[in-house]
Amino acid sequence: MSKEKRNLIIAGVLIGAVSVLLVAFGNPKNMGFCIACFIRDIAGATKMHSAAVVQYVRPEIIGLVLGSWIISLATGEFKARGGSSPMLRLVIGAFVMIGALMFLGCPFRMILRLAGGDLNALVALCGFIGGIAVGCFFLAKGFSLGRYHEQASLEGHAFPAINVLLLVLLLAVPSVFAFSEKGPGSMHAAVIISLAAGLVVGILAQRTRLCMVGGIRDIILVKDYTLIFGFIFIFVAALVGNLITGNFKLGFEGQPVAHTAHLWNFLGMFVVGLGSAMLGGCPLRQLILAGEGNSDSALSVVGMFIGAAIAHNFKLVGNATDNGPNTYGKVAVIAIIVILLAVAAAKTFKKEK
Amino acid sequence: MKELDCFGLSCPIPVVNTKKAIKDNPEGLDVLVDNVAAKENVSRFGKAMGYNVEVTEMDGGWRISLRK
Numbered sequence: 001m002s003k004e005k006r007n008l009i010i011a012g013v014l015i016g017a018v019s020v021l022l023v024a025f026g027n028p029k030n031m032g033f034c035i036a037c038f039i040r041d042i043a044g045a046t047k048m049h050s051a052a053v054v055q056y057v058r059p060e061i062i063g064l065v066l067g068s069w070i071i072s073l074a075t076g077e078f079k080a081r082g083g084s085s086p087m088l089r090l091v092i093g094a095f096v097m098i099g100a101l102m103f104l105g106c107p108f109r110m111i112l113r114l115a116g117g118d119l120n121a122l123v124a125l126c127g128f129i130g131g132i133a134v135g136c137f138f139l140a141k142g143f144s145l146g147r148y149h150e151q152a153s154l155e156g157h158a159f160p161a162i163n164v165l166l167l168v169l170l171l172a173v174p175s176v177f178a179f180s181e182k183g184p185g186s187m188h189a190a191v192i193i194s195l196a197a198g199l200v201v202g203i204l205a206q207r208t209r210l211c212m213v214g215g216i217r218d219i220i221l222v223k224d225y226t227l228i229f230g231f232i233f234i235f236v237a238a239l240v241g242n243l244i245t246g247n248f249k250l251g252f253e254g255q256p257v258a259h260t261a262h263l264w265n266f267l268g269m270f271v272v273g274l275g276s277a278m279l280g281g282c283p284l285r286q287l288i289l290a291g292e293g294n295s296d297s298a299l300s301v302v303g304m305f306i307g308a309a310i311a312h313n314f315k316l317v318g319n320a321t322d323n324g325p326n327t328y329g330k331v332a333v334i335a336i337i338v339i340l341l342a343v344a345a346a347k348t349f350k351k352e353k
Numbered sequence: 354m355k356e357l358d359c360f361g362l363s364c365p366i367p368v369v370n371t372k373k374a375i376k377d378n379p380e381g382l383d384v385l386v387d388n389v390a391a392k393e394n395v396s397r398f399g400k401a402m403g404y405n406v407e408v409t410e411m412d413g414g415w416r417i418s419l420r421k
Binding site for chain 1: 362364369388397398413
């Protein structure tokens with residue numbers, strides 16, 4: 001077995017275990033980590049949307065970015081770079097978020113939901129793989145968002161610095177934020193535990209290039225089974241952890257922060273798969289790259305933040321209590337799929353001069 | 354030996370381009386990359402295709418030499 005595979009197995013097991021522990025320490029069930037949900041919670045805490053049940057400054061997100069920032073600075077991998085279709089990346093980031101909130105989870109949480117016995121996540125996984133497969137079709141035909149260029153180092157430090165500021169404000173003057181009093185936003189581990197968990201996972205993900213999209217993409221594109229090991233071992237470790245802690249419940253109905261509208265779970269994660277394949281990585285990977293100085297990825301995260309606000313302000317999200325999305329959400333997801341396909345085709349078949 | 358410039362390209366595009374380029378250059382080629390993920394992915398792909406892979410540092414990145 002290669003060193004890369006071995007490291008991914010170790011990282012996967014640790015990350016799966018950390019995810020289960022975060023639930024034991026207070027995070028919502030099957031939500032030890034959820035990049036989409038947590039960015040959405042931060043958007044709520046900073047009053048970009050007013051959905052009262054999903055407002056909290058999730059220290060996990062801050063930890064992921066800072067973990068990647070610190071380790072990439074230490075290893076010399078930090079490099080300020082950007083300029084590869086920044087506006088398109090921002091828009092695609094927003095689309096990925098709206099797709100994820102239709103399903104109620106990013107690819108990371110999809111694995112954790114699967115490991116908790118939530119079969120809706122299996123439907124979503126099919127959509128996710130479908131979206132990645134379509135993305136791979138375009139990639140194989142020459143899709144690219146263009147080359148990035150080296151930037152002045154401040155450009156790369158800006159996004160991690162915003163996360164430092166967010167952490168300082170959370171610790172020093174939490175009253176500037178809105179915090180949920182009930183619902184998923186009110187359920188969280190202690191700040192120090194969440195932050196530490198984020199740092200550990202951020203460092204592991206940076207070192208191993210862990211990516212939920214990359215694993216499936218590399219198999220389809222070049223039959224490379226390396227990255228999928230991370231995905232599989234997060235699942236295995238979280239499954240074992242959930243069985244031990246009694247959080248495993250097999251079925252479709254009554255799953256925590258979930259709905260059973262199969263078509264929309266499928267299409268929501270189809271959007272996430274396709275959009276993430278176009279961005280070059282899943283939401284977690286975008287956070288890690290942003291920590292390494294990639295301002296294109298930082299902008300895709302900003303896009304996710306805006307997408308979360310749009311999704312809640314315009315009621316596009318899959319609703320756990322009403323069991324699924326409303327008409328606005330359905331129209332939005334269909335429109336997003338059409339736009340993503342058009343952008344993918346334009347960036348594949350129109351040759352840049 | 355053919356050179357494939359993948360500076361400024363994020364994964365998976367360097368691997369996709371390498372895959373295309375070795376069809377026309379089965380005897381081998383040099384791939385230039387400037388990020389670590391691309392270096393690892395192209396190296397892994399080269400090895401999987403049965404090439405001897407040698408990575409040397411160059412200004413701003415790495416030269417990955419794939420040879421039969």
